[in-house]
Amino acid sequence: MTKATERPTRQPSMADVARAAGVSAQTVSRALRDSPNVNPETRKRVLAAVERLGYRFNNAARVLSSGRSHTIGLVLLQSGGYYSRSAVTAGVEAAAGAAGYAVSIATIARLDTGLMERSLSKLADQGVDGIVIAVPLISVTQKMEDITRDIPTVTLDGSRTASARVLGIDQKEAGRLATRHLLDLGHRQVWHVSGPDEWIEARQRRQGWQECLAAAGIQAPPPLEGDWSPDSGYRQGQVLAMIPDVTAVFAASDEMAFGVIRALREHGRSVPGDVSIVSVDDIALAAYCHPPLTTVRQDFYRSGAAAVALLLGGEATEALATASLSVRDSTAPPRRH
16 A cells, blocks of 8 residues: 555544543543542553553643643633623633633533533643633532542632632622612512522522511512523513512613513613612623613623632632622612502
8 A cells, every 4th residue: 555545543532541541531631630639550551551552642741741731721601691701701811811821711502510521621631720610500520529629720600619719709698789779778579580590699699689588577579580681581571560569670680680671661660760670790781771770790800810810829718709789770769659
């Protein structure tokens, strides 16, 4: 056979090394990153398989020789708030770039532990020096625990593994703060448009709302669940508009609040004349909607940048910022009849 007709030999993969060494691909990744959680005999088998197969471990080799890849991994969810996701990404990239680090982004289509495991494994295989998780996990698997134990990790959505550090605001306190503001204005009941139940921050905000009402001796009405989008807020706003006694609403995000306001207006109910609205996020558009929105502030850009700083040099195990309320024109005392 001539060289012109020879078929190129496929380069061995990490899976090939794992099979040859009789271990998992994740163990191969940990061994190549010199993780302390791999026993010496296993590491010896992995390195022998690497040499025997001629596996080119590229970035992993650079990590072994330099001790750093100078890359930070970022895990994002494709759905959810567009503005918050963009701001977190911008903050991570700006802070990482200033420190001489690149950012490798892994996105998952939905909240699914299998997808999350694959994204974390992908970043681990790249030899990232740290991981920022901007996905609101509720269920955590052993594989996720293993990866975040080996690689410094910060989470931004209230989710955590045993080793991950948490950065952001206290979401339960955000729910209490928003609800307390409406009660202090004189409203006797506060309805809630919540985020999706599978999001831990949605659960925490709802819990804060319920606890605040209970402390005031008020039984919480049934929450109306949205999906963070303005459209879902609009749909639930149509329901609220048909309930005459509604005078105050706590929406779990600014984008859903925009939809609620439109639905109320279409049904002839003014904000804040008939119904006061308070939400969470304080995205840039919140100050420019009509009326300007009262909302609990989250600085997503700053959180992304702070996550990088915490990964690269911070020693705190948690960094929960104090929730603060930006009071604007969407809330007012109830009308007296």
